[in-house]
Amino acid sequence: MHAPLDVPERQLACAELIAALNACHQKGLLRKFVGGCNDDKRALNACLRQERVERTTRNREESKERNRKKTEAWKEWDKQ
Numbered sequence: 001m002h003a004p005l006d007v008p009e010r011q012l013a014c015a016e017l018i019a020a021l022n023a024c025h026q027k028g029l030l031r032k033f034v035g036g037c038n039d040d041k042r043a044l045n046a047c048l049r050q051e052r053v054e055r056t057t058r059n060r061e062e063s064k065e066r067n068r069k070k071t072e073a074w075k076e077w078d079k080q
């Protein structure tokens with residue numbers, strides 16, 4: 001199971017892979033259920049994972065910066 005694919009960031013980052021998986025699914029239910037689309041799905045999962053790792057890394061760095069600023073503000077407040 002993968003994350004929802006209708007998020008704009010995912011559509012930009014993994015658009016070709018999403019289209020390939022959807023095209024594979026349109027070729028027939030049998031192909032979908034017996035593993036004919038597995039390669040496309042694995043590639044999409046790798047792309048989505050990379051997007052998630054980049055997003056969480058960016059969020060972590062932004063959080064560290066916010067916490068640093070907050071700590072500095074409290075230290076400044078304590079001096080007064």
